[in-house]
Amino acid sequence: MRAESTKGKTKEEIITAMKESFSQIAPEINFSEIRLEKPLRDQVEIDSLDLYNIINLLQKKTNTHVSDTQLASLLTLNDLIKFLSEID
């Protein structure tokens, strides 16, 4: 299953998709207070099930596939944005 490229999607578009994903799955988290450059887990309390649902929704919105190995190496939202924007 090959994902469509996200090249061409701006950082802002990816952030908007992230914000929408957080809002749907974990509405109690104020996305605007999250620092993109800091590890996510140091800023918010979020369990693996919620995080997984957020990532799944984000993948649907950006039409991408992020493997578990890749995901485990991404600590900040900037890491994830950079990764998504460079998928071929």
Place this chain on the structure above:
Amino acid sequence: MIFEMPMPSLGADMDEAKMVEWKIKPGDAVKKNQVIASVETTKSVIDVVSFHEGKITELIAQIGDVIQVGHPILKMETAEEGIITTPPPKAPAKPEGERVRISPAAKKLAEENHVDLSQLKGTGSDGEITLKDVQTKIEVKTEKTYSGINLREAIAALMAKSKKEIPHYYLHREIQVDTFMNWMDEKNKTLSIDDRLLIPSALMKAIVLALKKFPQLNGYYKNGKFEPSNQVHLGIAFSIKDGGVMAPALLNAETMSLSDFNKAVLSLAERTRKGGLKSRELSDGTMTVTNVGDLGSDKVFGIIFHPQVALVGLGRMRKAAVVDLENKVTSGFVIDVTLSADHRVSDGLYGARFLNEINKILNDPKMLEGE
């Protein structure tokens, strides 16, 4: 025969419950394990299922009634034979005068704070004394609650009992999971986003498979002896949005494929947070798993949920230095797995072999697809 169904015990420390909703009426036919009512305990609002098949003839308990465990809640006509009916336990002698109507949570708080109920005027329906009435009297702030009931107090009581009664031993093993992660990546590439397997689900499936080979860690310690269970009802600790933890059981986990197990975990998580848990899911866990890796902790040596005999802890999956067979240092994914177990039932060698089995499964992940 006409049979009186009693209020079941839906937890180790449950003495009574308040009837909040009937889901059937006289004349209805019910099947075994069909949900027939919702009751409120000190822990939560729980669904009660019918233990027999038959036709409802009378609803004995009324909405709002507080019924002790063992006391009848309905009458049912059934063709089943061999139903053993035991007389309800003797209710404690009631003081003379008017019967006090009070919810279980309010009664518990009042007892703990030595509140004289005869001095309280209830503001609930039919003059029932509510939790708020007791709180107002003793000016106690409730901590975070779930369904209006103080979950924190229920957890405190259960954990104190476990720590007092169960002689725990503890083990830890760091497991390399690169092979497992690569297998998950390849597996998930073949699945749609909605069907993707979760890493925590696959890790828990490995625990279920290992438990089938180590029965001394799966069951209950009751009345001075261990009762092993043929089924694996895996308790999974979930954080609740308002605070606290609940650990409902994923029933008959040993019969499920990896895919079905994954879906069952997601369903259980959703129903834990939004309501809709079945009574057996709250009372029948045979062993529990807690995942502290979500919040960044590497390992946990947890307290066993009485009357179970073991608890497995999963830590944070992380990159670490690993030394391969040629003594080369590289980096790889590892996870710390811990075991807390009841020393009356098993010993450290047995527990160590159990952790070895989990390691073996995670390093040969196609075993996860076995049942």
